[in-house]
C-alpha cells in the first residue's frame with residue numbers, strides 16, 4: 001500500500017467524525033405527542049403485541065432489517081489474530097457495505113473472547129435483536145464449531161461470511177475465469193493455498209459446482225494435506241489428497257490450471273507462476289496484500305487471468321459481492337437459514353451478471369474507460385446496481401423453493 005493511501009485511509013476513518021457509522025431516526029420525535037407514541041405510554045402497545053406473538057417484532061421493530069456483524073478479531077483479513085477491538089474498523093466497514101449496497105442496517109459487535117463456548121453463548125443470547133447474523137473474521141477451526149452450534153440454536157440466518165460469502169464469489173469468478181481460458185471446471189486442477197475458514201468453504205462450494213475433489217490440492221503452513229499427515233484437523237482431512245505426490249506448494253503448482261490463495265501475502269513466486277499450465281487462473285485473495293502482486297503476475301506471463309480481493313485492481317474476488325445481497329434476499333423472505341441451494345443460486349447469479357452489458361454508470365464509477373467480459377472483467381463490480389435484485393432475488397427464490405422462507409416471495413423477485 002502506498003504511503004499516500006495509508007495516510008488517506010486513516011484520515012477517512014477519523015473525519016468528519018470518528019468511524020464510519022451513526023444511528024438515525026426513522027420516525028418523528030419533535031412533539032410531546034411524538035414522544036407519547038415513541039416512548040411512554042405508546043411504546044407499551046408494540047411491547048404487548050410482541051409478547052403475544054414474537055413475529056410482531058418484524059412489524060414493530062427494526063429486527064427484520066437489522067444484521068449483527070460479529071467478530072472476535074481472531075483472523076482480521078490476512079492480518080491475523082489482532083484481537084476484537086482492532087477488528088472494529090473492518091466490522092464497521094462491513095456494516096457500511098450492508099447499508100450502501102443493500103440498505104440493510106447493520107451494527108458491529110466485537111466479542112473479546114477466543115473461547116468457542118463463550119462466543120456461542122454471547123451470540124445466542126443477543127440473537128433475537130437481529131434478523132440475521134454475519135460472523136466475520138473468526139479463525140478456523142473455531143469458526144466451524146461456532147457457526148454450527150449457532151445454526152442449531154438460532155432461528156435466524158447465521159452466516160460466516162469468510163466461509164460462505166467468499167466461497168460464493170470465488171465460485172462465480174472461477175467459473176467465468178476458467179471459461180474465458182477455455183477450460184472446464186470438471187477437468188481443472190486447482191491448488192488452494194490456505195486451509196482455514198475461507199479455503200475450506202471455497203473448496204466445498206467449488207466441488208458442489210463441478211470441480212473434482214481429486215483435482216484439488218489444499219496446502220497449509222505445513223504443506224500439502226494428505227491422509228496420514230500430522231496436524232490435520234477434521235476440516236482439513238475432508239480435502240486430503242492421496243492422488244498427488246506433491247508435498248509443497250512448489251511441487252503442487254506444476255501444471256496447475258488454477259491457484260486460489262486464501263492464506264497470506266507474497267506466497268506465490270514468479271518461478272511458481274511460470275510452472276503453472278498454459279492459460280492459468282490466479283486468484284490471490286489475501287487482504288490487503290495478495291499472495292502475488294498483479295504487477296509481478298503480469299510481468300511474469302501474459303496468458304494469466306489474475307484476481308485479487310482488492311478494490312484497486314481489476315477482477316475483485318471479494319465477499320463484498322455476496323454478503324449484502326445474500327442477506328437482502330434472505331431477510332426479504334424472512335429465511336430461517338442460508339442453505340446450500342441459496343449459496344449456489346447466489347454464485348450463479350453473480351457469474352451470469354458478469355456476461356451482461358456493463359452499465360455506463362458502472363464504467364463511470366471505475367474511471368470511465370469501457371471494459372467488457374473477458375480477462376480483465378470476470379466478475380461484476382460491487383457498484384453494479386443490478387446485483388441487488390439479481391443476487392437477492394436468486395437467494396430469495398431458492399429460500400422459498402427449499403422451504404426456509406417464512407413469508408411469500410416479494411413481487412420484485414418474481415420472474
Ligand SMILES: NC(=O)C1=CN([C@@H]2O[C@H](COP(=O)(O)OP(=O)(O)OC[C@H]3O[C@@H](n4cnc5c(N)ncnc54)[C@H](OP(=O)(O)O)[C@@H]3O)[C@@H](O)[C@H]2O)C=CC1
Nearest residue numbers: 077078140195196197198220221262263286287309318319
Ligand atoms: N477476498 C476475500 O473475499 C477474502 C479473503 N480472505 C483472505 O483469506 C485469508 C485467510 O482468511 P481466513 O480463512 O478467514 O483465516 P483462517 O485463520 O481461518 O485461515 C488461514 C489459513 O491460511 C493458512 N496460511 C497462512 N499463511 C500461510 C502460508 N504462508 N502458507 C500456507 N498457508 C498459510 C493457515 O494455515 P494453517 O492452517 O497451517 O495455520 C490457515 O489454514 C486472509 O488473507 C483473508 O484476507 C478471507 C475471506 C474473504
Ligand SMILES: CC(=O)C(=O)O
Nearest residue numbers: 077078162287318319
Ligand atoms: C474480505 C474479507 O472478509 C477478508 O479478507 O477477511
Ligand SMILES: [Mg+2]
Nearest residue numbers: 077136137162
Ligand atoms: Mg473477513
